[in-house]
Amino acid sequence: MKRETLFLKIAVFLIGAPIVALCVLGLPWLAMDVAESDSKLAYVVYGILVVMYISAIPFFIALFQAFKLLSFIDKNNAFSELSVKALKTIKKCAIAISLLYVAAMPLFYILAEVDDAPGIILIGMIFIFGAAVIAVFAAVLQKLLKNAIDIKSENDLTV
Template sequence: MKQGSTLFLKIVIVLIGIPVLALCIFLVPAIANYAVELYPDYSFIKYLIFIDLYASAIPFYIALYQAFKLLGYIDKNNAFSDFSVKVLKNIKNCAITICGVYVAGMPLYYLISEKDDAPGIIIIAMVMIFASMVIAVFAAVLQKLLKEAIDIKSENDLTV
């Protein structure tokens, strides 16, 4: 693959990470404060929201870093290596973790949406769950295909 296309993808990865960082800095505290306004008797709900949303941001950034590493392997012509398989496995695990964090936070989102009468909050959380599941399945399929390609390549190298 050309250096320019992987450079473009690396820039896209950085551009994906910047808005999520902005959301973590500005939107998460606003959501937590709003939840405390909805449930003033349960002030600990603020910390639950912080834990849930920041806990999903951590594997997201780990997955972005792993994708950045994968593009580095492609630049070095190491795309068909065990390192790439490991990177895809890490991306799959990060996506599963994000899915699990949002599933664990669904009762919290339900409480907020019930009090605010906004079912869109639950829909947004479900979109995040299903998107991370799709990414996990896609990474698992790519991981399996890459592993099989590496096995076929090593067999061909041994027969020649």
């Protein structure tokens, strides 16, 4: 394993660890707390929790693809169709996360109206725009990498 990508691989694990902790410890605790409170908004909170659990799936798929991309860089195979495919998967996962939270925005709105806390809507928007930025960035990198691969294959043929 090269030193250049070791830090990035550690960062990928450090990004995933809090999400695992949230899915295993935080969200079940929140669900039990809502169930015990006998709140009228339990269905809204449960809906948001379901979206959070579902969005964890594409999140971890994207993290795995990022780890694979770093492995390709380690093997001097960064300019390959496998890298383009990994970036395409990351882009699709980010779009899926954005769409999930767009679908959940009415739930965030209901929760914000009842609690009189408009900041809750901003939290939902952060999830949407954060994932959208990652999708755009992955799409740009995918396009650049595809163009670089095409130029490289042209240069290999002009020997």
